[in-house]
Amino acid sequence: MKQANGDKCIKLKLKVWRQKTQGSKGRFESFKAENISKDMSFLEMLDVVNEKIILSGKPPIAFDHDCREGICGSCGAMVNGRAHGPEKGTTLCQLHMRHFSDGDTVVIEPWRSRAFKVVKDLVVDRSALDKIIQAGGYVSVNTGGVPDGNAIPVPQEIAEKAMDAAECIGCGACAAACPNASVMLFTGAKISQFALLPQGHPEAKKRVLAMVGKMDQLGFGNCTNEKECAAECPKEISIINIARMNREFLKSGLFS
Amino acid sequence: MKLDSKIPDGPLSEKWDRHRFELKLVNPANKKKFKILVVGTGLAGASTSATLAELGYEVETFCIQDSPRRAHSISAQGGINAAKNYQNDGDSIWRLFYDTIKGGDFRSREANVYRLAQVSNNIIDQCVAQGVPFAREYSGMLANRSFGGAQVSRTFYARGQTGQQLLLGAYGALSRQIAAGKVKLFTRRDMLDLVVIDGKARGIIVRNLVSGDLEKYSADAVVLATGGYGNVFYLSTNAMASNVSAAFASYKKGAFFANPCFTQIHPTCIPVKGTYQSKLTLMSESLRNDGRVWVPKTPGDKRLPGQISESERDYYLENKYPGFGNLVPRDVASRNAKNQCDMDKGVGDTQLAVYLDFEDAIKRSGQDVIGKKYGNLFKMYEKITADNPYETPMKIYPAVHYTMGGLWVDYNLMSTIPGLFVLGEANFSDHGSNRLGASALMQGLADGYFIIPYTIGSYLAEAPLGKIDEDHKEFSLSSLEVETRIKKLISIEGGRTVDSFHRELGRILWEYCGMSRNNSGLKKAKKLIRDLRVEYWENVLVGGSEKDFNQSLERAWRVADFLEFGELMVIDALERQESCGGHFNEKYQTDTHEALRDDKHFCHVSAGEFRGDNRKPKFHKEPLTFENVKLTQRSYK
Ligand SMILES: Cc1cc2nc3c(=O)[nH]c(=O)nc-3n(C[C@H](O)[C@H](O)[C@H](O)COP(=O)(O)OP(=O)(O)OC[C@H]3O[C@@H](n4cnc5c(N)ncnc54)[C@H](O)[C@@H]3O)c2cc1C
Numbered sequence: 001m002k003q004a005n006g007d008k009c010i011k012l013k014l015k016v017w018r019q020k021t022q023g024s025k026g027r028f029e030s031f032k033a034e035n036i037s038k039d040m041s042f043l044e045m046l047d048v049v050n051e052k053i054i055l056s057g058k059p060p061i062a063f064d065h066d067c068r069e070g071i072c073g074s075c076g077a078m079v080n081g082r083a084h085g086p087e088k089g090t091t092l093c094q095l096h097m098r099h100f101s102d103g104d105t106v107v108i109e110p111w112r113s114r115a116f117k118v119v120k121d122l123v124v125d126r127s128a129l130d131k132i133i134q135a136g137g138y139v140s141v142n143t144g145g146v147p148d149g150n151a152i153p154v155p156q157e158i159a160e161k162a163m164d165a166a167e168c169i170g171c172g173a174c175a176a177a178c179p180n181a182s183v184m185l186f187t188g189a190k191i192s193q194f195a196l197l198p199q200g201h202p203e204a205k206k207r208v209l210a211m212v213g214k215m216d217q218l219g220f221g222n223c224t225n226e227k228e229c230a231a232e233c234p235k236e237i238s239i240i241n242i243a244r245m246n247r248e249f250l251k252s253g254l255f256s
Numbered sequence: 257m258k259l260d261s262k263i264p265d266g267p268l269s270e271k272w273d274r275h276r277f278e279l280k281l282v283n284p285a286n287k288k289k290f291k292i293l294v295v296g297t298g299l300a301g302a303s304t305s306a307t308l309a310e311l312g313y314e315v316e317t318f319c320i321q322d323s324p325r326r327a328h329s330i331s332a333q334g335g336i337n338a339a340k341n342y343q344n345d346g347d348s349i350w351r352l353f354y355d356t357i358k359g360g361d362f363r364s365r366e367a368n369v370y371r372l373a374q375v376s377n378n379i380i381d382q383c384v385a386q387g388v389p390f391a392r393e394y395s396g397m398l399a400n401r402s403f404g405g406a407q408v409s410r411t412f413y414a415r416g417q418t419g420q421q422l423l424l425g426a427y428g429a430l431s432r433q434i435a436a437g438k439v440k441l442f443t444r445r446d447m448l449d450l451v452v453i454d455g456k457a458r459g460i461i462v463r464n465l466v467s468g469d470l471e472k473y474s475a476d477a478v479v480l481a482t483g484g485y486g487n488v489f490y491l492s493t494n495a496m497a498s499n500v501s502a503a504f505a506s507y508k509k510g511a512f513f514a515n516p517c518f519t520q521i522h523p524t525c526i527p528v529k530g531t532y533q534s535k536l537t538l539m540s541e542s543l544r545n546d547g548r549v550w551v552p553k554t555p556g557d558k559r560l561p562g563q564i565s566e567s568e569r570d571y572y573l574e575n576k577y578p579g580f581g582n583l584v585p586r587d588v589a590s591r592n593a594k595n596q597c598d599m600d601k602g603v604g605d606t607q608l609a610v611y612l613d614f615e616d617a618i619k620r621s622g623q624d625v626i627g628k629k630y631g632n633l634f635k636m637y638e639k640i641t642a643d644n645p646y647e648t649p650m651k652i653y654p655a656v657h658y659t660m661g662g663l664w665v666d667y668n669l670m671s672t673i674p675g676l677f678v679l680g681e682a683n684f685s686d687h688g689s690n691r692l693g694a695s696a697l698m699q700g701l702a703d704g705y706f707i708i709p710y711t712i713g714s715y716l717a718e719a720p721l722g723k724i725d726e727d728h729k730e731f732s733l734s735s736l737e738v739e740t741r742i743k744k745l746i747s748i749e750g751g752r753t754v755d756s757f758h759r760e761l762g763r764i765l766w767e768y769c770g771m772s773r774n775n776s777g778l779k780k781a782k783k784l785i786r787d788l789r790v791e792y793w794e795n796v797l798v799g800g801s802e803k804d805f806n807q808s809l810e811r812a813w814r815v816a817d818f819l820e821f822g823e824l825m826v827i828d829a830l831e832r833q834e835s836c837g838g839h840f841n842e843k844y845q846t847d848t849h850e851a852l853r854d855d856k857h858f859c860h861v862s863a864g865e866f867r868g869d870n871r872k873p874k875f876h877k878e879p880l881t882f883e884n885v886k887l888t889q890r891s892y893k
């Protein structure tokens with residue numbers, strides 16, 4: 001097997017947020033990342049750095065990750081001030097080092113959002129997102145006793161639009177990127193998916209009220225149309241979903 | 257101990273109905289008195305938790321990730337099978353059953369597979385009702401695609417993210433039960449031991465991955481839905497946290513481990529690039545609907561693909577298997593790719609790759625149509641390799657993907673420990689020695705939505721279960737053992753990182769217990785693994801402390817188990833002196849290099865029993881009887 005060779009390798013200076021526990025005070029720590037192949041993913045670069053840190057007897061940089069395929073939504077950090085780094089429509093695990101240049105300084109911080117507390121280093125607590133779903137992000141059917149899959153036709157265009165919304169991976173980048181710490185893109189995407197599909201209609205009103213209410217209660221901010229969320233979303237979920245959520249909210253009759 | 261599969265009597269097509277009728281029911285008012293622990297929130301675990309809670313049981317659910325939605329199932333791409341026959345192309349429950357039995361090279365139980373095919377249709381209905389946005393035709397009807405090992409189109413899909421959408425459906429159902437207070441959810445928890453009291457599974461010991469504390473949970477039954485062990489190979493398409501530890505701890509407590517050597521190497525993955533590589537990325541099998549696999553005819557031909565003319569290309573799958581072409585089952589496709597590379601026909605820098613070419617499909621249907629079907633996969637491929645598959649063929653190579661082996665379970669999905677049920681990829685049940693594409697999602701959801709609610713009820717209704725709680729001495733003993741092992745790992749303070757051991761273990765298994773195996777290699781592997789394990793316990797460097805969020809320690813625990821489990825795989829591979837499906841022993845092959853079974857001696861499930869550290873496990877045999885299908889040499893010509 002061919003090894004990462006010289007001309008394809010770069011050197012970087014990392015400034016990484018280190019924080020021992022939720023309550024403790026954090027600070028930046030510098031590391032040299034050497035002999036980094038351009039074919040590596042960002043997380044593989046961190047693996048290489050961590051191996052060295054472990055061998056030197058120090059605690060490695062903690063970061064969440066699992067699928068490394070851009071679908072589980074575990075990974076994520078602010079890289080040079082951008083959620084998931086500089087590449088559009090890309091999670092951190094799918095960001096490759098060919099997008100960096102030799103000698104770059106790379107600043108890596110956890111999601112900054114008042115609803116996400118730091119657990120350790122780059123790891124944050126995103127259980128607030130689960131709570132929003134628990135408030136109503138589902139169709140209330142029990143197992144069994146449902147009609148045949150083809151009983152209710154769903155026009156292809158509608159199914160495609162619902163799928164566009166359903167692609168959200170729940171990583172929290174939208175809230176981290178938003179100056180108001182709003183998570184409306186996440187919530188809007190789920191509400192849109194069900195607002196579009198016939199299966200979601202019976203509970204539409206209840207759902208939007210419950211999910212929006214929960215979002216406010218958890219301390220997420222309001223949308224003032226900065227559009228940072230959609231710009232940084234690794235799945236390029238459209239801002240249309242926020243508009244659709246707002247329409248659903250109005251339709252729910254609260255203001256009518 | 258004789259393995260009793262508890263397969264019901266009667267004709268194949270009536271077994272499940274009859275069994276459901278015969279199973280005992282729990283009085284609705286009594287259900288809330290039973291507590292069930294569900295470990296895992298993938299398709300199998302999430303569907304189980306939701307369904308049991310809907311029925312009224314008290315459920316506590318555990319997962320490693322920070323959210324149940326992030327379980328490994330989320331990354332399944334291609335689709336889920338069902339025998340709906342919406343295409344009117346000749347599909348039926350019988351055909352799905354037959355394809356799955358044959359695809360598994362006749363090493364699974366007829367009754368289980370038939371039941372799976374039966375409930376497959378309910379799964380699609382359930383998921384549609386949950387609002388899963390499956391692909392649709394212009395008519396508004398559900399769309400299908402084709403997968404390997406079948407000549408009908410029965411795979412339902414949601415773009416290239418079917419697992420994500422199905423899991424989010426199950427996660428929604430689970431979330432609803434959490435909101436209703438019926439399920440208590442524990443995230444960032446790692447199950448490190450099973451607690452067995454009076455011969456029955458009664459609880460678990462988990463490590464809180466944030467605080468490092470060990471926690472005890474007691475219950476009336478335990479459901480393991482902890483996924484497969486593909487990561488024993490280090491490099492695989494599995495998520496990084498996928499592990500064997502929960503299953504292996506149960507094995508050490510008396511659950512038999514069935515067919516550990518049955519592992520699936522998937523033919524279409526992005527080839528390995530460098531030693532730093534942490535995982536391999538699958539390119540869904542659905543791509544073989546439209547992509548054509550080829551290599552240059554001349555060995556050592558290093559020209560770029562565009563410079564190699566049609567007549568100089570060998571579309572080896574289409575030529576060798578005209579009946580199924582590019583859609584032969586995975587084991588067959590993988591072995592053939594390896595053979596081509598062994599003949600020096602491999603392509604790309606490393607020459608460990610073959611082409612998967614979409615040129616003809618794009619010419620035929622247009623870039624738009626192909627983009628709509630596979631856009632996200634093409635994008636992912638380009639991100640990783642910096643090559644554009646619309647313009648140049650993909651380079652692919654086989655990679656470890658799925659494990660057919662798993663804890664032995666009977667027809668009720670119960671292991672050899674009463675009260676311990678095992679679901680999804682963690683059990684061995686339905687795929688024999690090779691799983692067909694789009695059938696793991698089907699199995700996980702079948703187990704969780706439609707099988708466990710019946711069978712666990714019957715167990716609870718019948719078993720006299722005394723009241724116990726976490727103060728029982730077995731919990732303290734178990735917890736103490738776990739603590740001792742953790743402390744030991746941390747105290748070694750050697751000179752090699754956990755990952756470096758894991759990588760080496762992976763190399764050994766890939767070389768000697770991978771796509772192609774032989775007896776001398778397997779014997780060698782056994783020794784190498786033992787030596788590596790000895791070194792591990794003397795020279796591993798974990799770092800940090802146990803009362804902390806310590807990811808190196810998490811991995812250290814898992815690798816310690818992989819180092820024991822790897823040996824079990826190799827022993828099983830040595831015991832099975834035949835080839836079948838994904839288990840290919842070079843000594844047993846047909847003239848055309850296909851797997852040659854020995855039905856006379858090996859038509860059985862082999863289930864390993866733990867008999868103490870460093871003692872050889874005892875393998876028990878469950879004979880497989882085929883009353884409805886004829887055992888044949890698999891042919892895909
Ligand atoms: C890239 C990829 C693509 C695939 N595509 C398809 C496809 O198109 N069609 C198809 O049918 N199949 C596909 N498969 C296979 C399929 O995805 C898996 O077999 C299936 O999802 C496994 O589901 P599961 O519920 O059994 O386990 P998993 O989804 O693996 O879930 C395991 C759960 O157990 C938890 N867990 C594990 N260990 C512990 C522990 N010690 N303590 C606590 N919790 C634990 C985890 O946190 C997780 O919640 C694919 C697999 C891969 C890798």
Ligand code: FES
Pocket residue numbers: 064065066067068069070071072073074075076091092093094
């Ligand atoms: S690790 Fe799963 S999205 Fe990045």
